[in-house]
Amino acid sequence: MGREERLVSIEEGLFFVALDDMELPPDMAEGGWLATSLREFYKETKLPELCVARLRANAIRVPYLYLNANDYIYRFRAEKERNRKVYQVDDTSVALYHSALCDAIKAVKRAKERSATSPARLDFGAAEYLLPSHFGFCLGVQNAIERAYETLAANPGKRVFMLSELIHNPFVNQDLQERGLKYLQSDKGVPVIEEATGLPYWEGLSDQDIVIIPAFGARDEDKLRLIERGLPIRQYDATCMLVEKVWKAARRYGQQGYTIVIHGKAEHEETKATFSNSAKYAPSVVIRDMKEAAQLGEVILAETKEDKQRLFAPFVSRASVGFDPSKDLDRLALVNQTTLLRNETLKIIAYLEETLTAAYGEAHITEHLAMSSKGDTLCYATQVNQDALAKALDEDIDAAIVVGGKNSSNTFQLFRLCQERFGDRAFYIQSEGNIRSKSEVEHFIFPYDPKNPKQGGMETRPFLPEKERVRVLVTGGASCPDGILQQIIARINGFFPEDRVRSVESVLAEIE
Known part of the structure; x- marks a missing residue:
């Protein structure tokens, strides 16, 4: 960020004063001021513990001192501001990010950026493919990817880290690592060990290093560790503004006296970051799905304090410190992990409305539920991808392929829609490498149901039927590069004789 003295x-x-790269403005230096990292300051001074606690409690604000309540850390870049050169660094990046087919589809659909239309049809002769009108990279992912490549290019010789995975796509993350990017921790918060020292990279961080905050955002606890080491972070904070929108909503509801219910996966980086933010302003609790909403409803309707405490026990590890189910569940507002299914969120809100109505009466429901929280914290890009896919689900197809990283929540939501419609003809894969042959595909079982012993693993399943012509639905999650989708199409086309497969050029000419 630009320095303001x-x-x-x-x-x-x-x-506090925010400084770039620990630079001390000349007039402050002449006035006797010194600049040092907070971590060194703690060591060199003998302040009472209470004073250190005050500093630590407020230090998270240092990089963001000059942002007001309506500002965003990193706004979406307008189309003319996009840095498309980062996707064409060399042949590897071109193959990963570029697809003539996807480019043509998106160019046609761009006029209706925020609404879903009918799917595009790619007729290759032996195989026909249906691609929803919206798929693949969202604006937040594009912002984060461009920020990462730009930061690497602008800082030769410096160590550039990503706090955790940039996005939930192994091929993008691997490409960045091969260009020099390092990771401080896994997507589950496990520190990465430096091979040369045998110590976590966290231990050796200094103000000469750069750490990028990923699109999911970061917990205040992690940001504070960076700030205390003297690292500039706001200029490298790639938090998606739609994630930050959720934080702002949580703050607003908290200031209005509501308890924040977060519909999300407690282990997901985005939900962790949202919880970290919401807990500063209000009692907060995370629920995963409708089943857990019903469990929370039982707590609300329980008649005694003892029963409420007992029923709330499964949520204690996902609730803010000091959460009191006897008084903190009477006024609720719901916010989201941005990548979940809108219909599920609306069902949860409807259920909470029914439960609070039963507890307090219909005449008082607006006092106990923030009615404006009905899905307004979902990511529009996630929603339009889901809507676009829904318009393709009525088609008669032989296979539905959903492409994305193994830890991609929004990809799993797309797969859920396909699975509900097509059953075993729906497949969750990471790339064309998972398509073993025309008859077999490696399907990923997303870790959603703890009772399923196969979850988190790959399973070989029957793929395409023996037909003269097949119809395949293909879509990608918000962190899936277009190049992978085209490689999947090429892989399937390769199962048919060349004289039965039309050229890419001829198919491109028909896209409308």
Whole structure:
């Protein structure tokens, strides 16, 4: 961020100034000011523990001092501001990110960017493919990818880290690693060990390093560790503004006296970041699905304090410190992990409305449920991808292929829609490498149902039927590069005699 040489009062007797790369403005240096990382400051001074606690509690604000309540850390780039050169660094990046077929489809559909239309049809002769009108990279992912490649290019010789995975796609992450990017921790928060020292990279971080915050955002706890080491982070914070929109909604509801119910996966980076933010402003709790919403409903309707505490026990590890189910569940607002199914969110809100109505009466429901929270914190890009896929589900197809990383929540939601419609003809894969032959495909079983011993693993399943002509639905999650979709189409076309497969050029000419 641009340096502004002014102090900002945080609370009585406590002032902060945001500095870039630990630079001290000349006039402050002449006035006797010194700049040091907070971690070094803690070591060199003997402040009372209470003072250190005050500093640590407020230090998270340092990189964002000059943002007001309506500002976003990193707004979406307009089309003319896109840096498309990062996708064409060399042959590897071109193959990963570029697809003439996908480009043509998106060019035709771009006029209706925020609404779903009928699927595109690609007739290759022996195989016909249906691609929804919206698929693949969302704006938040594009922002984060461009930020990462730009940061690497602008800082030769420096260590550039990503806090955790940039996005949930192994091929994008691998490409960045091969260009020098390192990771501080896994998507589950497990520290990455530096091979040369045998110590976590976290331990050796200094103010000479750069750490990029991924599109999912980051917990305040992780940001504070970076700030205390003197690392500049706002200029490398690639948090998606639609994720930040959720944080702002949680803050607004919290300031209005509501408890925040987060519909999300407690282990997901985005949900962790949202919880970290919401818990600053209000009691907060994470629920995963409709089943857990019903469990929370039982707590709300329980008559005694003892029963409420007992029924709330499964949620304690996913609730803010000091959460009191006897008083913190009477006024609720719901916010989302942005990549979940809208219909599921609406069902949860409807259920909470029924439950609170039963507890407090219909006349008082608006006092106990923030009615404006009905799905307004879902990502529009996730929703339009789901809507676009829904328009293709009525088609008669032989296989539905959903492409994305193994830890991609939004990809799994797309797969759920396909599975509900096509059953075993729906497949979750990462790339064309999972298509073993015309008759076999490696399907990923997403870890959603703890009772399923196969979850999290790959399973070989029957693929395409023995037919003269097949119809295949193909779509990609919000972190799936277009190049992989085209490679999947090429892989399937390769199972047929060349004289029965039309050229890409001829198919492109027909896209409308």
